[in-house]
Amino acid sequence: MTHKKQPKGCIGIVGLGLIGGSLGLELKDLGWYVKGLVHKPLTVEKATKKQLVHEVSTDSKILSDCDLVILALPLKQLLRPNKSLVNALPKSAVITDVGSVKEPIVKAWERLHPRFVGSHPMSGTEQSGVEAGRKGLFANRPWVATPNPSTEKEALHSVHQLATSLGSKWLIADAKKHDESVSLISHLPILVSAALLVSIEKYKDSNIYELSRNLASTGFADTTRVGGGNPELGTSITSHNTKAILNSLSNFRLSLEELESTIRHGKWSDLYEKLEVSKLIRAEFIDP
Amino acid sequence: MTHKKQPKGCIGIVGLGLIGGSLGLELKDLGWYVKGLVHKPLTVEKATKKQLVHEVSTDSKILSDCDLVILALPLKQLLRPNKSLVNALPKSAVITDVGSVKEPIVKAWERLHPRFVGSHPMSGTEQSGVEAGRKGLFANRPWVATPNPSTEKEALHSVHQLATSLGSKWLIADAKKHDESVSLISHLPILVSAALLVSIEKYKDSNIYELSRNLASTGFADTTRVGGGNPELGTSITSHNTKAILNSLSNFRLSLEELESTIRHGKWSDLYEKLEVSKLIRAEFIDP
Numbered sequence: 001m002t003h004k005k006q007p008k009g010c011i012g013i014v015g016l017g018l019i020g021g022s023l024g025l026e027l028k029d030l031g032w033y034v035k036g037l038v039h040k041p042l043t044v045e046k047a048t049k050k051q052l053v054h055e056v057s058t059d060s061k062i063l064s065d066c067d068l069v070i071l072a073l074p075l076k077q078l079l080r081p082n083k084s085l086v087n088a089l090p091k092s093a094v095i096t097d098v099g100s101v102k103e104p105i106v107k108a109w110e111r112l113h114p115r116f117v118g119s120h121p122m123s124g125t126e127q128s129g130v131e132a133g134r135k136g137l138f139a140n141r142p143w144v145a146t147p148n149p150s151t152e153k154e155a156l157h158s159v160h161q162l163a164t165s166l167g168s169k170w171l172i173a174d175a176k177k178h179d180e181s182v183s184l185i186s187h188l189p190i191l192v193s194a195a196l197l198v199s200i201e202k203y204k205d206s207n208i209y210e211l212s213r214n215l216a217s218t219g220f221a222d223t224t225r226v227g228g229g230n231p232e233l234g235t236s237i238t239s240h241n242t243k244a245i246l247n248s249l250s251n252f253r254l255s256l257e258e259l260e261s262t263i264r265h266g267k268w269s270d271l272y273e274k275l276e277v278s279k280l281i282r283a284e285f286i287d288p
Numbered sequence: 289m290t291h292k293k294q295p296k297g298c299i300g301i302v303g304l305g306l307i308g309g310s311l312g313l314e315l316k317d318l319g320w321y322v323k324g325l326v327h328k329p330l331t332v333e334k335a336t337k338k339q340l341v342h343e344v345s346t347d348s349k350i351l352s353d354c355d356l357v358i359l360a361l362p363l364k365q366l367l368r369p370n371k372s373l374v375n376a377l378p379k380s381a382v383i384t385d386v387g388s389v390k391e392p393i394v395k396a397w398e399r400l401h402p403r404f405v406g407s408h409p410m411s412g413t414e415q416s417g418v419e420a421g422r423k424g425l426f427a428n429r430p431w432v433a434t435p436n437p438s439t440e441k442e443a444l445h446s447v448h449q450l451a452t453s454l455g456s457k458w459l460i461a462d463a464k465k466h467d468e469s470v471s472l473i474s475h476l477p478i479l480v481s482a483a484l485l486v487s488i489e490k491y492k493d494s495n496i497y498e499l500s501r502n503l504a505s506t507g508f509a510d511t512t513r514v515g516g517g518n519p520e521l522g523t524s525i526t527s528h529n530t531k532a533i534l535n536s537l538s539n540f541r542l543s544l545e546e547l548e549s550t551i552r553h554g555k556w557s558d559l560y561e562k563l564e565v566s567k568l569i570r571a572e573f574i575d576p
């Protein structure tokens with residue numbers, strides 16, 4: 001099979017981890033000819049076995065005839081991409097990324113490629129790596145693009161079509177606002193949830209720890225899920241969205257201190273009101 | 289049908305909310321004759337329609353021939369039970385409760401009934417009320433009993449049999465240790481999760497709030513689930529387990545401040561280590 005036969009043309013995916021691999025599987029189904037560029041020969045082997053894409057290589061030349069390239073790389077590599085990758089991207093191709101922090105990526109890439117569109121599919125699971133790819137990861141999930149005045153309209157349109165063809169909910173946001181917003185609803189929960197786990201680690205040598213392990217139930221499991229995720233990803237996100245995250249964290253700390261003071265002073269009707277606010281806010285954010 | 293035909297005898301359930309109603313449905317299936325005592329005539333009607341129990345009444349005399357009575361009442365009513373209820377409990381019956389804080393309940397009830405056994409089935413959903421009862425709520429969930437030296441062995445044995453017949457994982461703990469432990473793994477997550485929601489409420493009049501609502505995904509939903517629960521229950525738990533909760537909260541606040549300082553100083557390898565600890569602790573607490 002050659003991609004000449006694929007009516008939609010050729011998509012390149014750089015990096016075949018959870019997001020890249022899942023994109024590969026679905027884009028194949030949608031009629032694209034899909035090529036993968038990866039770093040290690042072992043990943044070529046695994047990706048071939050899992051049939052994530054039609055062709056996979058460690059040689060960036062593989063991207064030469066792609067119409068659209070998705071950079072599904074870790075933040076660090078998106079921010080300091082290696083030169084051979086940048087040089088291998090066809091000037092005529094639309095380039096997009098999947099990074100979870102947008103302002104620094106957009107700043108870096110608007111200088112590197114004329115048809116770059118920053119974007120962020122808000123999908124994920126605890127898994128990572130070439131074995132993690134699976135279908136259905138993007139359906140009904142937000143996919144945010146963060147164009148700026150210099151973003152090419154036609155390129156933005158291509159990424160829009162890509163996202164909606166995968167069933168994602170399409171959104172446009174300013175990159176800085178995106179980063180502030182995800183610091184609140186994605187990065188802050190990771191850190192708060194991690195602090196909860198770290199605070200429990202302090203009981204490690206007591207018999208309360210063992211009892212707590214036996215009693216922990218669904219409430220604990222849900223509240224700590226994102227805090228128990230990939231340390232690499234958590235560190236990378238935090239080090240690249242530091243300012244917004246520190247704002248969200250200190251705002252959270254104030255709310256926590258207020259709650260603690262309410263409890264310390266036994267102001268139960270105030271506590272009730274705060275818990276009513278929590279319930280209302282959650283209902284506004286999450287469909288039941 | 290009369291309970292004479294039921295080989296296992298008669299169980300009374302006081303209160304037919306989520307826990308009481310769910311117990312009724314399952315204990316009927318297990319061959320008990322089940323009677324419900326409720327406060328309002330409307331609840332009698334609804335419980336009858338949902339067939340939660342065999343017989344239901346607002347008259348505490350209904351408990352007169354029960355072999356075992358489960359007090360499935362809110363904490364406040366467990367701690368200050370009304371006299372007519374206490375007087376209506378057969379002296380020969382085993383009495384247990386389902387309250388989520390144990391030390392004050394055990395203290396109150398060991399004086400009120402000779403065959404009382406404090407217990408806590410760790411099950412729950414967001415729902416509450418007479419419409420919430422459903423089967424399968426207790427299977428594979430911890431059910432902790434908190435006997436003290438004066439607890440009658442045979443009564444404890446009956447509660448043990450009850451819990452395991454429902455598929456629960458049986459545990460024995462000292463009441464005070466139970467309260468410390470649930471302050472960590474159940475009450476602290478509620479308050480931390482609520483503080484997260486309250487901290488987001490502060491953005492209400494900004495465009496970040498609207499964008500965040502659109503971007504909030506499964507991570508946010510999971511981390512805030514317990515904080516968006518019943519304000520009555522949250523307040524009641526906190527006001528009756530205040531000391532242990534304040535300890536857990538200030539311990540959590542320290543962990544959060546440490547995390548914030550790590551980020552503020554850009555100590556990314558320290559942050560990585562903390563997130564690794566979080567991941568390990570969660571793996572110890574929650575089976576994957």
